Amino acid sequence: MTYILKPKLHHPSLPTNALGLTRRDYEGKVSTLCAGCGHDSISSAIISASFELALQPHRLAKMSGIGCSSKTPDYFLGQGHGFNSVHGRMPSVLTGANLANRDLIYLGVSGDGDSASIGLGQFAHSIRRGVNMTYIVENNGVYGLTKGQFSATSDKGSKSKKGVVNSESGIDLVALALQLGATYVARSFSGDKEQLVPLIKGALSHHGPAFIDVISPCVAFNNHAGSTKSFDYVREHNEAVNRLDVILGRAPITATYAPGEVREVTQHDGSVLRLRKLHADYDPTDRIAAANYLQEHHAKGEVVTGLLYLDPDATDLHDRLGTTATPLNALGTDQLTPGSAALAKINAGLR
């Protein structure tokens, strides 16, 4: 952490977005995490993505649980809304908030401990229900906040800082998310913002449950030889299947690509996701193929990254439940509590 505040001064050529805000306007408080923590890089990527999308900061709801990762919403978008829930309960708080006010953009930030251990059930149900959200797991393979115990995503055979070998199988949250029906699934690395920022932009503009597993080295407890979540290991084993560009309505398409090299997908909100293929045979719209691909490459010790699965026609919980389009806080008392006559009518309908 740092004792002085980050100076207000910024680069004289710092650009502004459509709202007239600079990237610096999307910052939050100064981080209190260990110097060099991968989570800080993810915060920085969220800041860049929000700036580039010209998000109105007050339209973002940042939800989290407990852990170093779950502390980070304090360090970006200081003008957004936030809710720091108890350990592992972020998904249900997020779901509730979303049901009450669908006008906000929901960003859940969690850790591998928060989501794969105590919160595994919450994680699973929020995804299978199809909550419209961006769910980021800052995955360091350990419980960072409680000083580095193996987490459930730690790979079998990887070594702790003290040299103990993990004998339990690791949970692959990407595989789970695919199986549970997430409609936007990605994996990335905190040390590769060129890949990560567009993936976050794509997720934030996606309508439906978007899940991103971001490998995020813990410099204090899990960045040694023998770890599979260290900077060196991820850099050496990173196998990116594609590169994503998110194109907002206004931006003209300038680059030229060889035929077959690029695939464009238009999402609900009109944003275009342009995928540059790095692996010719990878099809990100085929869920079963994606799951197989992941399994095969994981078995080879590779870390597959990129936009792994996308359903551009996704729907969400509200669509399925047919809820009112108006946020509950904008409805009048007569609509929220229609009175005993309305209740009697409902009861009559159930007789």
Place this chain on the structure above:
Amino acid sequence: MGPGQGICWTIRIENALLWGAPLKATDISNPDYFHKVVDCQWACPAHTPVPEYIRLIAERRYTDAYMINWQSNVFPGILGRTCDRPCEPACRRGRVEDEPVAICRLKRVAADNKTDISARLPKVAPRNGRKVACVGAGPASLTVARDLAPLGYEIHIYDGDKKAGGMIRSQIPRFRLPESVIDEEVGYITGLGPIMHLQQPIDSLKSLLAEGYDAIFVGTGAPRGRDLDLPGRKEAAANIHIGIDWLANVSFEHVKKIGRRVIVLGGGNTAMDCCRTSRRLGGDDVKVIVRSGFEEMKASPWEKEDAMGEDIPILNYLVPKEFTHREGKLTGVSFEKVKAEYDAKGRRKLVPTGEPDQHFECDDVLVAVGQENAFPWIERDIGMEFDKWNMPVVDEVTLQCSIPNVFFGGDAAFGPKNIIWAVAHGHAAAVSIDKHLNGEDVAERPAPNVTIVSQKMGIHEWSYDNDVANDQRYKVAHREKSVALKDVNAEVELGFDQTIGFKEAQRCLNCDVQTVFNAATCIECDACVDICPMDCITFTMNGDEADLRTRLKAPATNATQDIYIGDGLETGRIMAKDEDVCLHCGLCAERCPTGAWDMQKYLIDMTYAGHACRQTA
């Protein structure tokens, strides 16, 4: 899968094909590299360690701050009021917000608040048997004396004037520089025991050489004011004055008043001093009239501002044509109106507008259109080489002329400049004289003395104040105008008090506390990149400089500022840091998990005459 196939490695291979000659890692052992980062110090002709003394002011250690200045610029109290301050336009603060640090006025804070320094003045060594003559007692000669007298040289200073100080005393008006300050700071030098030959102008270099001096330093300034040979000049001579002569007469109290209506011709600092002095000697309708445009005037912006603040209009694009007169008395000046036109190469020409000439009535005219060197007292048959402008040929670094034991400095060397250049020349000439008289090659110049100290005291603690103040530049208070204009000796600027001095000092970014990078320990975690408030740091593939400058996190468009390159990183990328707008806040070093960044103070001190400047030291 091994290295060579991951994403970063792929980029490396592509890159090798795409980009030109890659940059080499920065050689930070070259003292110039970090010296340049200290923009103010680099821009100062005498290379005053500015941030070092500014920090001392913030600590209220005024005497220590004064002595750092005294060592490098010799006249801190004088310069703190009058310096041309080339450091300020260079100051990094001026690139990250509107205005630079008020470096010059902080120097005055040190001078105003110091305690007795006599115990800190150098001890004079026993005489070493060498004699050096200095011609002229201006700042250049006085600096030579200051540097050489303590080493045991017998210094003889000659000047035609009654008191030492040169133009500092004869030209700069007292309302900008009180005489007591001149007496004090000249006194520190005369106190070192040079033998003063005042009121003794030298009229022959040949005879001076014959007197057996081991070396001679010529610091006679640029004493001749240019005249304007226009119709009416002779007839109206009684009321047309050469600016610098007139100012000297005011300083020496030979002139005590001027007519009510005054026209000052010329747009340099001398013109500004002439018009402001006129306002104090009875001129209530004083104008400055210049040939060129207002923006192109040579006077410093703050001098123009001060003049206009004293109700002196500046009229531009008027070329003087004639002095009008009646019955042998000046009545005014007429001017041709011109405008600026630019040719294809962008060169400016002044062309007549065709409008009728403009006439301004006045009682006196002050001509301040430039100064020249003049060496009527140097014989042309003594072996000194002169150039096509009839000026002695002088080496810009060593200040030696073609007679090996004769050196020039100050305005006498390369034409009129300013005090701080005179001081810088004085130091350099003193080094040359010392080396020459010790049988060394004067062309071998001593490297500066560099002290490197890490500022780290704890994880978040540094031995300098790394928190960046958000204050805008403070203004110096002025004496009330009605009072100031009544007395030519009343100093206008009142200086910063200690409280404002502290606040202004806090605006300094400590550019001498350098960001030092060690690639061997960097794990490329991006923490420094993420925290840097100015987007200075980028990890990227190497390339040629022009290309690299466009690929940084923030484009590096200021080509005068270096890109610091660190190489040997695991991924094959380089660390590229644009020095341009770095705040030296140390956040990169605080956020680095491995200490790959450190904040280290590079105190760069010039090497002066004496043992340190000699190879045989």
